[in-house]
Amino acid sequence: MEMDTITEIPDDEYILKCTSACAGCGDSLTLRYVLKAAGPDIVLVMPAGCTAAFQGIYPKTAFTVPVVNIAFGAAAACASGISRMFLATGRTTKVIVYAGDGGTLDIGLQALSGAFERRTDFLYICYDNEAYGNTGMQRSGATPLGAKTTTTPAGKAEVKKDIDAIIAAHNPPYQATACASYPQDLFRKVRKALTFRGPTFIHVLSPCPPGWRYSSEKTIEVGRLAVKSGMWALWEREHGNLAISAPTKAAMKKPVPLEEYLSVQGRFKGIDGTTVEQLKEQIRETFHRFREEEDRP
Amino acid sequence: MTGIQKHDQAAMSRPVEGSAGLTGSWRVFVPVVDNEKCNRCGICSLYCPDAVISRDRIIDLAYCKGCGICAHECPKKAIAMIREEK
Numbered sequence: 001m002e003m004d005t006i007t008e009i010p011d012d013e014y015i016l017k018c019t020s021a022c023a024g025c026g027d028s029l030t031l032r033y034v035l036k037a038a039g040p041d042i043v044l045v046m047p048a049g050c051t052a053a054f055q056g057i058y059p060k061t062a063f064t065v066p067v068v069n070i071a072f073g074a075a076a077a078c079a080s081g082i083s084r085m086f087l088a089t090g091r092t093t094k095v096i097v098y099a100g101d102g103g104t105l106d107i108g109l110q111a112l113s114g115a116f117e118r119r120t121d122f123l124y125i126c127y128d129n130e131a132y133g134n135t136g137m138q139r140s141g142a143t144p145l146g147a148k149t150t151t152t153p154a155g156k157a158e159v160k161k162d163i164d165a166i167i168a169a170h171n172p173p174y175q176a177t178a179c180a181s182y183p184q185d186l187f188r189k190v191r192k193a194l195t196f197r198g199p200t201f202i203h204v205l206s207p208c209p210p211g212w213r214y215s216s217e218k219t220i221e222v223g224r225l226a227v228k229s230g231m232w233a234l235w236e237r238e239h240g241n242l243a244i245s246a247p248t249k250a251a252m253k254k255p256v257p258l259e260e261y262l263s264v265q266g267r268f269k270g271i272d273g274t275t276v277e278q279l280k281e282q283i284r285e286t287f288h289r290f291r292e293e294e295d296r297p
Numbered sequence: 298m299t300g301i302q303k304h305d306q307a308a309m310s311r312p313v314e315g316s317a318g319l320t321g322s323w324r325v326f327v328p329v330v331d332n333e334k335c336n337r338c339g340i341c342s343l344y345c346p347d348a349v350i351s352r353d354r355i356i357d358l359a360y361c362k363g364c365g366i367c368a369h370e371c372p373k374k375a376i377a378m379i380r381e382e383k
Binding site: 016219 | 308309310311312313314315316317318320323324343344345346347348349352357359360362363364365366368369370378
């Protein structure tokens with residue numbers, strides 16, 4: 001644990017006590033550090049999702065930064081409009097979309113692709129709890145292979161959609177992945193993303209106690225096991241150049257057995273051996289791809 | 298302030314503490330800090346999803362939901378989760 005980085009993070013909190021998020025919510029923790037890194041001069045654009053639902057009950061909100069609540073598929077389009085207006089009027093306020101995996105990988109994908117193609121100056125953050133949490137854990141494009149949700153009671157038969165590759169195809173100046181269990185790393189990446197002009201993207205794994213079926217105190221541990229086992233990788237890509245973050249570098253050298261990550265979560269209970277092997281093969285492939293990309297001159 | 302009134306017509310919420318009620322009432326287990334064991338590292342406050350632990354390790358029990366992350370992550374095992382009688 002790097003002590004110095006804790007003190008570098010400002011004490012300011014931009015969410016008042018308390019949202020109605022579940023106890024131990026990984027998304028709340030993610031948002032806390034996103035806002036610490038971004039500061040008060042921002043506009044958050046939020047499609048439907050857990051975060052939109054836990055802001056508070058109208059006419060009260062726990063958020064002290066401006067939030068635009070917008071239809072599920074429209075977040076990036078709305079952000080494009082705001083960003084263009086700020087550009088026209090010379091305002092330096094940052095536009096940040098804070099959307100879940102449903103609002104990013106599935107429903108918001110078209111608007112997201114459009115905004116990246118138009119080179120909208122904004123930061124798009126996807127907090128990924130790998131299902132539609134707010135409506136009761138239905139499978140999404142981000143649900144990993146073998147995970148049980150209410151709509152895949154026998155475990156999902158398809159693999160997780162690689163949204164980061166889709167974003168990479170748009171050649172953004174900066175894109176990164178993060179995890180709620182590594183708040184210092186997340187803080188640094190958000191700060192960095194906001195220094196770029198143009199569309200930037202951060203994909204954050206946010207463990208979800210009720211959805212992933214583990215007890216609430218294990219949120220940090222589960223996220224850490226995701227990274228240590230290789231199920232989730234931490235990296236950043238600046239103008240196309242890949243840099244693997246330290247925890248994933250360690251995992252590439254010596255990953256913890258995937259079973260340690262799977263066994264703490266009820267959503268992987270009873271997963272069969274073939275599926276586990278498929279997941280392990282995916283991890284090996286990802287690490288192989290990273291090594292090749294890093295070695296490229 | 299005509300602009301703000303216009304926004305109000307578009308259903309605007311305003312920030313206030315306790316917008317979702319006193320979430321401390323959700324709690325089943327309450328975190329209790331042993332100040333003898335605590336070495337003031339600040340990891341509990343770093344990982345608290347709802348930022349109810351201040352830098353000087355005062356836990357706001359009106360809002361603490363009792364998730365137990367602080368106790369689970371404490372490297373000195375200085376926080377115990379005790380079942381609360383209500």
